[in-house]
Amino acid sequence: MADVQLRGLRKRYSGGVEVLKGIDLDIADGEFTVFVGPSGCGKSTLLRMIAGLEDIDAGDVRIGGRSVAALDASQRGVAMVFQSYALYPHMTVEQNMGFALKMSGLPRAEVRERVGQVAEILQIGPLLQRRPRELSGGQRQRVAIGRAIVRRPEVFLFDEPLSNLDAALRVQMRLELARLHRELGTTMIYVTHDQVEAMTLGDRIALFNAGRVEQVGTPLSLFEQPASRFVAGFLGTPTMNFLTVSATPAGPGEGLSRAGVRVPQAGASARRPTTLGVRANDIALAAPEQGLPAFIEVIEHLGDTVIAHARWAPDQPLIAVRLAPDVPPPRAGDAVGLRIRTERAHFFDAEGHAIAA
The missing domain is CATH 3.40.50.300 (P-loop containing nucleotide triphosphate hydrolases)
Structure with a gap:
Protein backbone atom coordinates (compact mmCIF):
# COMPACT_ATOMS: atom_id res chain seq x y z
CA MET A 1 0.00 0.00 0.00
CA SER A 228 -18.40 27.46 -5.81
CA ARG A 229 -21.55 27.54 -7.87
CA PHE A 230 -20.03 24.87 -10.12
CA VAL A 231 -19.65 22.43 -7.20
CA ALA A 232 -23.12 23.25 -5.90
CA GLY A 233 -24.68 22.66 -9.31
CA PHE A 234 -22.77 19.48 -10.13
CA LEU A 235 -23.59 17.51 -6.97
CA GLY A 236 -27.15 16.65 -6.06
CA THR A 237 -30.23 15.30 -7.82
CA PRO A 238 -32.15 17.27 -8.86
CA THR A 239 -29.50 19.91 -9.32
CA MET A 240 -29.42 22.91 -6.99
CA ASN A 241 -31.80 25.73 -7.87
CA PHE A 242 -30.15 29.06 -8.70
CA LEU A 243 -31.95 32.40 -8.51
CA THR A 244 -30.61 35.78 -9.50
CA VAL A 245 -30.78 38.12 -6.51
CA SER A 246 -30.68 41.88 -6.13
CA ALA A 247 -29.99 42.92 -2.56
CA THR A 248 -31.61 46.05 -1.11
CA PRO A 249 -30.69 47.60 2.24
CA ALA A 250 -32.43 45.84 5.13
CA GLY A 251 -30.25 46.45 8.13
CA PRO A 252 -26.57 46.39 9.12
CA GLY A 253 -24.67 44.00 6.92
CA GLU A 254 -27.79 42.54 5.33
CA GLY A 255 -29.93 42.78 2.23
CA LEU A 256 -33.16 41.32 0.94
CA SER A 257 -33.46 39.37 -2.29
CA ARG A 258 -36.49 39.26 -4.56
CA ALA A 259 -37.06 35.76 -3.17
CA GLY A 260 -37.60 37.14 0.33
CA VAL A 261 -34.33 35.71 1.64
CA ARG A 262 -31.82 37.63 3.71
CA VAL A 263 -28.68 38.13 1.65
CA PRO A 264 -25.23 38.98 3.07
CA GLN A 265 -24.14 42.43 1.92
CA ALA A 266 -20.74 43.10 0.40
CA GLY A 267 -19.17 44.86 3.35
CA ALA A 268 -15.47 45.59 3.21
CA SER A 269 -14.79 42.67 0.84
CA ALA A 270 -16.93 44.22 -1.92
CA ARG A 271 -18.12 40.72 -2.86
CA ARG A 272 -21.79 41.27 -3.56
CA PRO A 273 -23.97 38.15 -3.89
CA THR A 274 -25.53 37.82 -7.33
CA THR A 275 -26.90 34.27 -7.09
CA LEU A 276 -28.88 32.41 -4.47
CA GLY A 277 -28.68 28.60 -4.44
CA VAL A 278 -31.12 26.29 -2.69
CA ARG A 279 -31.70 22.56 -3.00
CA ALA A 280 -35.05 20.96 -3.78
CA ASN A 281 -35.24 19.52 -0.25
CA ASP A 282 -35.02 23.01 1.25
CA ILE A 283 -38.10 24.48 -0.44
CA ALA A 284 -41.69 23.84 0.60
CA LEU A 285 -44.93 24.62 -1.19
CA ALA A 286 -47.47 26.96 0.43
CA ALA A 287 -50.34 29.20 -0.56
CA PRO A 288 -49.30 31.92 -3.06
CA GLU A 289 -49.57 34.69 -0.44
CA GLN A 290 -47.39 32.72 2.02
CA GLY A 291 -44.24 32.52 -0.08
CA LEU A 292 -42.60 33.52 -3.33
CA PRO A 293 -45.49 33.41 -5.85
CA ALA A 294 -44.96 30.87 -8.63
CA PHE A 295 -46.80 28.55 -11.00
CA ILE A 296 -46.34 24.78 -11.30
CA GLU A 297 -45.22 23.77 -14.79
CA VAL A 298 -44.27 20.09 -14.49
CA ILE A 299 -44.77 17.30 -11.94
CA GLU A 300 -42.33 14.36 -11.94
CA HIS A 301 -43.46 11.13 -10.26
CA LEU A 302 -40.35 9.09 -9.44
CA GLY A 303 -41.71 6.19 -7.44
CA ASP A 304 -41.55 7.23 -3.80
CA THR A 305 -40.38 10.75 -4.74
CA VAL A 306 -42.34 13.55 -6.37
CA ILE A 307 -40.57 16.60 -7.82
CA ALA A 308 -42.55 19.73 -8.64
CA HIS A 309 -41.02 22.18 -11.10
CA ALA A 310 -42.24 25.76 -10.70
CA ARG A 311 -41.40 29.08 -12.33
CA TRP A 312 -41.58 32.31 -10.34
CA ALA A 313 -40.70 34.75 -13.12
CA PRO A 314 -40.58 34.51 -16.94
CA ASP A 315 -36.87 35.35 -17.00
CA GLN A 316 -35.96 32.81 -14.27
CA PRO A 317 -35.29 29.06 -14.68
CA LEU A 318 -37.54 26.35 -13.32
CA ILE A 319 -37.25 25.68 -9.59
CA ALA A 320 -37.32 22.04 -8.44
CA VAL A 321 -39.12 21.26 -5.17
CA ARG A 322 -39.01 17.81 -3.58
CA LEU A 323 -42.44 17.17 -2.08
CA ALA A 324 -43.01 15.40 1.23
CA PRO A 325 -44.47 11.88 0.75
CA ASP A 326 -47.65 12.74 2.65
CA VAL A 327 -48.37 15.97 0.71
CA PRO A 328 -50.86 15.69 -2.19
CA PRO A 329 -48.97 16.90 -5.28
CA PRO A 330 -50.26 20.00 -7.08
CA ARG A 331 -51.20 20.00 -10.73
CA ALA A 332 -49.57 21.77 -13.64
CA GLY A 333 -50.82 25.35 -13.77
CA ASP A 334 -51.52 25.64 -10.03
CA ALA A 335 -50.49 28.86 -8.31
CA VAL A 336 -48.28 28.21 -5.28
CA GLY A 337 -45.96 29.95 -2.87
CA LEU A 338 -42.34 28.82 -2.50
CA ARG A 339 -41.05 28.92 1.07
CA ILE A 340 -37.26 28.74 1.18
CA ARG A 341 -35.41 27.49 4.24
CA THR A 342 -33.24 30.57 4.53
CA GLU A 343 -30.76 28.92 6.89
CA ARG A 344 -29.99 26.36 4.17
CA ALA A 345 -29.52 28.85 1.32
CA HIS A 346 -26.16 29.34 -0.41
CA PHE A 347 -24.86 32.57 -1.96
CA PHE A 348 -22.39 33.10 -4.79
CA ASP A 349 -20.67 36.18 -6.17
CA ALA A 350 -20.37 37.22 -9.82
CA GLU A 351 -17.35 34.89 -10.30
CA GLY A 352 -19.26 31.94 -8.87
CA HIS A 353 -17.37 31.76 -5.55
CA ALA A 354 -19.31 30.90 -2.41
CA ILE A 355 -20.04 33.69 0.10
CA ALA A 356 -20.79 32.85 3.73
CA ALA A 357 -24.28 33.89 4.76
Missing part, protein backbone atom coordinates in the same frame (compact mmCIF):
# COMPACT_ATOMS: atom_id res chain seq x y z
CA ALA A 2 1.11 3.57 -0.60
CA ASP A 3 0.07 7.17 -0.62
CA VAL A 4 -0.01 9.22 -3.84
CA GLN A 5 1.24 12.78 -4.17
CA LEU A 6 0.58 14.89 -7.26
CA ARG A 7 2.56 18.10 -7.61
CA GLY A 8 2.05 20.77 -10.27
CA LEU A 9 0.91 18.32 -12.96
CA ARG A 10 0.31 19.87 -16.35
CA LYS A 11 -0.67 18.37 -19.68
CA ARG A 12 -0.90 20.12 -23.03
CA TYR A 13 -1.96 18.52 -26.28
CA SER A 14 -0.97 19.56 -29.79
CA GLY A 15 -2.58 22.82 -30.77
CA GLY A 16 -1.83 24.39 -27.41
CA VAL A 17 -4.86 22.98 -25.56
CA GLU A 18 -3.95 22.68 -21.88
CA VAL A 19 -6.10 19.93 -20.35
CA LEU A 20 -4.48 19.94 -16.90
CA LYS A 21 -3.45 23.26 -15.38
CA GLY A 22 -1.28 22.48 -12.38
CA ILE A 23 -2.81 19.72 -10.25
CA ASP A 24 -1.74 19.46 -6.60
CA LEU A 25 -3.36 16.64 -4.67
CA ASP A 26 -2.53 14.26 -1.82
CA ILE A 27 -4.16 10.83 -1.57
CA ALA A 28 -3.58 9.02 1.71
CA ASP A 29 -2.47 5.43 2.04
CA GLY A 30 -5.52 3.17 1.90
CA GLU A 31 -7.89 5.94 0.85
CA PHE A 32 -10.62 5.58 -1.79
CA THR A 33 -10.48 8.84 -3.76
CA VAL A 34 -12.86 9.61 -6.60
CA PHE A 35 -12.06 11.99 -9.45
CA VAL A 36 -15.38 13.31 -10.71
CA GLY A 37 -16.40 15.98 -13.16
CA PRO A 38 -18.00 16.57 -16.56
CA SER A 39 -16.62 15.07 -19.77
CA GLY A 40 -13.45 16.79 -20.92
CA CYS A 41 -12.42 18.15 -17.51
CA GLY A 42 -9.12 16.19 -17.45
CA LYS A 43 -9.85 13.53 -14.84
CA SER A 44 -9.13 10.49 -17.07
CA THR A 45 -6.02 12.15 -18.47
CA LEU A 46 -4.75 12.64 -14.91
CA LEU A 47 -5.42 8.99 -14.06
CA ARG A 48 -3.48 7.88 -17.14
CA MET A 49 -0.59 10.14 -16.14
CA ILE A 50 -0.51 8.46 -12.72
CA ALA A 51 -0.52 5.07 -14.46
CA GLY A 52 2.29 6.04 -16.83
CA LEU A 53 0.12 5.82 -19.95
CA GLU A 54 0.35 9.57 -20.67
CA ASP A 55 3.48 11.70 -20.69
CA ILE A 56 3.80 14.41 -18.03
CA ASP A 57 4.57 17.87 -19.42
CA ALA A 58 5.33 19.36 -16.00
CA GLY A 59 5.14 18.32 -12.37
CA ASP A 60 5.69 15.09 -10.47
CA VAL A 61 3.88 11.93 -9.38
CA ARG A 62 5.04 10.27 -6.17
CA ILE A 63 3.80 6.86 -5.03
CA GLY A 64 4.84 5.61 -1.62
CA GLY A 65 7.28 8.51 -1.30
CA ARG A 66 9.20 7.82 -4.53
CA SER A 67 8.97 9.77 -7.75
CA VAL A 68 7.61 7.61 -10.56
CA ALA A 69 7.25 10.29 -13.25
CA ALA A 70 10.21 8.91 -15.21
CA LEU A 71 9.31 5.23 -14.74
CA ASP A 72 7.50 2.95 -17.16
CA ALA A 73 3.94 1.94 -16.32
CA SER A 74 5.09 -1.56 -15.33
CA GLN A 75 7.48 -0.15 -12.71
CA ARG A 76 5.01 2.09 -10.85
CA GLY A 77 3.29 -0.50 -8.68
CA VAL A 78 -0.17 0.33 -10.00
CA ALA A 79 -2.88 -1.71 -11.70
CA MET A 80 -5.56 -0.16 -13.87
CA VAL A 81 -9.11 -1.25 -14.66
CA PHE A 82 -10.49 0.30 -17.84
CA GLN A 83 -13.96 1.20 -19.07
CA SER A 84 -13.66 -1.53 -21.69
CA TYR A 85 -12.95 -4.91 -20.12
CA ALA A 86 -9.94 -5.52 -22.39
CA LEU A 87 -10.03 -9.29 -21.86
CA TYR A 88 -8.27 -11.71 -24.20
CA PRO A 89 -11.17 -13.44 -26.02
CA HIS A 90 -9.29 -16.71 -26.67
CA MET A 91 -8.29 -17.17 -23.01
CA THR A 92 -10.32 -18.53 -20.13
CA VAL A 93 -11.12 -16.41 -17.10
CA GLU A 94 -8.33 -18.15 -15.21
CA GLN A 95 -5.84 -17.49 -17.99
CA ASN A 96 -6.89 -13.84 -18.30
CA MET A 97 -6.47 -13.24 -14.58
CA GLY A 98 -3.13 -15.00 -14.37
CA PHE A 99 -1.56 -13.76 -17.60
CA ALA A 100 0.46 -10.90 -16.09
CA LEU A 101 1.75 -13.17 -13.31
CA LYS A 102 2.74 -15.82 -15.83
CA MET A 103 4.61 -13.26 -17.93
CA SER A 104 6.46 -12.06 -14.82
CA GLY A 105 7.84 -15.56 -14.33
CA LEU A 106 5.91 -16.70 -11.26
CA PRO A 107 5.66 -20.48 -10.85
CA ARG A 108 2.47 -21.99 -12.26
CA ALA A 109 1.36 -23.26 -8.86
CA GLU A 110 1.61 -19.80 -7.29
CA VAL A 111 -0.27 -18.25 -10.21
CA ARG A 112 -3.12 -20.74 -9.79
CA GLU A 113 -3.20 -20.15 -6.04
CA ARG A 114 -3.39 -16.36 -6.34
CA VAL A 115 -6.01 -16.53 -9.09
CA GLY A 116 -8.07 -18.91 -6.97
CA GLN A 117 -7.89 -16.62 -3.93
CA VAL A 118 -9.00 -13.59 -5.92
CA ALA A 119 -11.75 -15.54 -7.69
CA GLU A 120 -13.13 -16.47 -4.27
CA ILE A 121 -13.09 -12.82 -3.14
CA LEU A 122 -14.94 -11.75 -6.30
CA GLN A 123 -17.26 -14.78 -6.25
CA ILE A 124 -16.32 -15.88 -9.75
CA GLY A 125 -14.81 -19.28 -8.89
CA PRO A 126 -17.33 -21.23 -11.01
CA LEU A 127 -16.45 -19.08 -14.04
CA LEU A 128 -12.71 -19.77 -14.20
CA GLN A 129 -12.91 -22.11 -17.21
CA ARG A 130 -15.27 -19.92 -19.23
CA ARG A 131 -14.22 -17.53 -21.97
CA PRO A 132 -15.23 -13.83 -22.05
CA ARG A 133 -17.96 -14.40 -24.68
CA GLU A 134 -19.71 -16.71 -22.19
CA LEU A 135 -19.90 -14.03 -19.50
CA SER A 136 -22.31 -11.20 -18.74
CA GLY A 137 -21.09 -7.61 -18.57
CA GLY A 138 -20.94 -7.69 -14.79
CA GLN A 139 -18.99 -10.94 -14.81
CA ARG A 140 -16.51 -9.57 -17.34
CA GLN A 141 -15.95 -6.52 -15.18
CA ARG A 142 -15.29 -8.74 -12.17
CA VAL A 143 -12.68 -10.60 -14.21
CA ALA A 144 -11.05 -7.30 -15.22
CA ILE A 145 -10.94 -6.24 -11.57
CA GLY A 146 -9.60 -9.66 -10.57
CA ARG A 147 -6.82 -9.38 -13.13
CA ALA A 148 -5.74 -6.18 -11.37
CA ILE A 149 -6.03 -7.62 -7.85
CA VAL A 150 -3.85 -10.68 -8.48
CA ARG A 151 -0.92 -8.39 -9.22
CA ARG A 152 -1.13 -7.04 -5.64
CA PRO A 153 -0.37 -3.45 -6.65
CA GLU A 154 0.26 -0.57 -4.29
CA VAL A 155 -2.46 1.50 -5.97
CA PHE A 156 -5.59 0.56 -7.92
CA LEU A 157 -6.73 2.88 -10.71
CA PHE A 158 -10.28 2.65 -12.08
CA ASP A 159 -11.26 4.54 -15.24
CA GLU A 160 -15.09 4.62 -15.38
CA PRO A 161 -15.27 0.82 -14.96
CA LEU A 162 -19.06 0.64 -14.57
CA SER A 163 -20.21 2.90 -17.40
CA ASN A 164 -20.94 -0.04 -19.75
CA LEU A 165 -23.25 -1.76 -17.27
CA ASP A 166 -26.99 -1.29 -16.90
CA ALA A 167 -28.40 0.61 -13.92
CA ALA A 168 -29.08 -2.42 -11.72
CA LEU A 169 -25.63 -3.90 -12.33
CA ARG A 170 -23.97 -0.57 -11.61
CA VAL A 171 -25.60 -0.48 -8.18
CA GLN A 172 -24.50 -4.06 -7.48
CA MET A 173 -20.93 -3.43 -8.62
CA ARG A 174 -20.70 -0.23 -6.54
CA LEU A 175 -21.48 -2.31 -3.49
CA GLU A 176 -18.91 -4.91 -4.56
CA LEU A 177 -16.21 -2.26 -5.01
CA ALA A 178 -16.95 -0.73 -1.61
CA ARG A 179 -16.72 -4.18 -0.01
CA LEU A 180 -13.52 -4.92 -1.91
CA HIS A 181 -11.90 -1.73 -0.64
CA ARG A 182 -12.81 -2.59 2.95
CA GLU A 183 -11.30 -6.07 2.58
CA LEU A 184 -8.11 -5.08 0.76
CA GLY A 185 -7.46 -1.69 2.38
CA THR A 186 -5.46 -0.66 -0.69
CA THR A 187 -5.25 2.87 -2.08
CA MET A 188 -7.81 3.28 -4.84
CA ILE A 189 -8.34 6.13 -7.31
CA TYR A 190 -11.58 6.01 -9.23
CA VAL A 191 -12.63 8.19 -12.18
CA THR A 192 -16.27 8.77 -13.02
CA HIS A 193 -18.63 11.41 -14.39
CA ASP A 194 -21.45 9.90 -12.30
CA GLN A 195 -22.02 11.90 -9.12
CA VAL A 196 -23.89 9.00 -7.49
CA GLU A 197 -20.83 6.78 -7.85
CA ALA A 198 -18.66 9.55 -6.47
CA MET A 199 -20.90 10.22 -3.47
CA THR A 200 -21.39 6.56 -2.54
CA LEU A 201 -17.88 5.21 -3.13
CA GLY A 202 -15.37 7.87 -2.20
CA ASP A 203 -13.75 8.55 1.17
CA ARG A 204 -12.90 11.83 -0.52
CA ILE A 205 -13.92 13.44 -3.79
CA ALA A 206 -11.81 15.63 -6.06
CA LEU A 207 -14.21 17.56 -8.28
CA PHE A 208 -12.63 18.69 -11.55
CA ASN A 209 -13.60 21.59 -13.76
CA ALA A 210 -11.79 22.62 -16.96
CA GLY A 211 -8.43 21.11 -16.01
CA ARG A 212 -8.41 22.24 -12.38
CA VAL A 213 -9.48 20.78 -9.07
CA GLU A 214 -12.49 22.84 -8.04
CA GLN A 215 -12.82 21.37 -4.53
CA VAL A 216 -11.55 18.38 -2.52
CA GLY A 217 -13.23 16.88 0.51
CA THR A 218 -15.58 14.27 1.85
CA PRO A 219 -18.78 13.70 -0.16
CA LEU A 220 -20.86 15.33 2.59
CA SER A 221 -18.61 18.39 2.86
CA LEU A 222 -18.81 19.08 -0.88
CA PHE A 223 -22.58 18.64 -0.82
CA GLU A 224 -23.19 20.75 2.27
CA GLN A 225 -20.44 23.35 1.84
CA PRO A 226 -19.76 23.86 -1.88
CA ALA A 227 -16.89 26.22 -2.55
